[in-house]
Amino acid sequence: MGSSQESQLRVEPLHPTFACEIHGLDLSNGITDKEFEQLQKAVHQYGVVVVRKANLPDDHAHVDFSRRFGEVEKSKYRNPHMRSLPCPEIFDISNLDEKGEVVTHSNEKRTTAIRGNALWHADGSFNPRRTYVSCLRAVDIPPKSMGGHTEYADARQAYEDLSEEKKAKIKDLVAIHSFYHNRKTANPDSPLFKDINVMDMPLARHKLVPIHHPTGRPMLYVTSYAHHIEGMAIEEGQTLLRELSDHAKQPIYVFEHHWESPGDLAIWDNTAVLHRATSGDYEGKHRRDMRRTCVMDSSPDAYGLNDPDLAKNQASSS
Numbered sequence: 001m002g003s004s005q006e007s008q009l010r011v012e013p014l015h016p017t018f019a020c021e022i023h024g025l026d027l028s029n030g031i032t033d034k035e036f037e038q039l040q041k042a043v044h045q046y047g048v049v050v051v052r053k054a055n056l057p058d059d060h061a062h063v064d065f066s067r068r069f070g071e072v073e074k075s076k077y078r079n080p081h082m083r084s085l086p087c088p089e090i091f092d093i094s095n096l097d098e099k100g101e102v103v104t105h106s107n108e109k110r111t112t113a114i115r116g117n118a119l120w121h122a123d124g125s126f127n128p129r130r131t132y133v134s135c136l137r138a139v140d141i142p143p144k145s146m147g148g149h150t151e152y153a154d155a156r157q158a159y160e161d162l163s164e165e166k167k168a169k170i171k172d173l174v175a176i177h178s179f180y181h182n183r184k185t186a187n188p189d190s191p192l193f194k195d196i197n198v199m200d201m202p203l204a205r206h207k208l209v210p211i212h213h214p215t216g217r218p219m220l221y222v223t224s225y226a227h228h229i230e231g232m233a234i235e236e237g238q239t240l241l242r243e244l245s246d247h248a249k250q251p252i253y254v255f256e257h258h259w260e261s262p263g264d265l266a267i268w269d270n271t272a273v274l275h276r277a278t279s280g281d282y283e284g285k286h287r288r289d290m291r292r293t294c295v296m297d298s299s300p301d302a303y304g305l306n307d308p309d310l311a312k313n314q315a316s317s318s
């Protein structure tokens with residue numbers, strides 16, 4: 001617990017338009033209301049907040065901390081190729097198998113998921129109720145020179161920089177999202193996905209340009225789960241999605257976070273930024289034990305154009 005209720009946390013910007021590091025926040029004994037207020041404000045303003053050595057002691061503390069942001073999603077789907085972890089709210093983002101050993105390329109179920117997460121996305125955009133904040137905690141990381149970084153794209157700035165003509169053309173469009181579209185794109189030859197027709201699977205409808213309500217800034221919600229645009233020929237919609245995605249992932253909008261130590265924490269707002277995992281030489285060799293919680297969105301765009309009843313049974317799987 002922070003000793004002084006009056007203390008201001010030090011916020012250091014990490015990129016010209018978004019992302020910051022917060023210094024002096026040790027979460028090993030929880031967080032004060034005052035500290036949380038400053039942290040949430042930074043998450044909204046910067047989209048991404050890095051806390052080095054946040055030191056959340058375990059999965060339970062990680063979940064309790066995440067609850068400060070709202071309703072924490074449960075990982076209903078944990079396949080037999082994954083470790084058993086004590087809290088259903090913890091999503092296993094590690095490269096470890098059910099025995100806690102580093103996965104190899106022969107483990108199709110896990111490697112296809114890892115490749116999917118390497119495409120630009122917002123967590124949970126394929127769900128009827130989308131994800132607000134994600135909290136990703138490093139438990140074990142590979143040697144620094146061997147990759148495994150996380151990249152973020154400033155999707156609010158990317159929207160702002162579009163021409164007025166383009167903004168007018170896309171502002172009222174709706175994208176149709178599918179979990180399987182991401183997996184098929186990332187793994188075109190995998191027997192797990194190649195015979196799946198995305199249109200036969202659960203689909204979610206979300207605005208292409210939702211407003212980030214805490215700041216009032218629109219964002220480009222162009223995630224790799226977005227399959228096509230409602231009311232447009234499939235090809236035409238996919239071409240537009242590709243064009244907008246290429247725009248948003250330009251180096252000028254990207255910040256790459258290098259994990260430094262176990263205990264480091266990254267918190268991002270999926271209703272403001274996009275992100276992706278990057279590959280590295282560590283794969284197949286070194287442990288990368290990352291654990292994530294997701295907080296459900298409660299903003300006016302939380303359910304997009306979906307029936308809120310559908311969200312009651314949404315299968316969270318990524």
Ligand SMILES: [Fe+2]
Nearest residue numbers: 117121122123
């Ligand atoms: Fe993700």
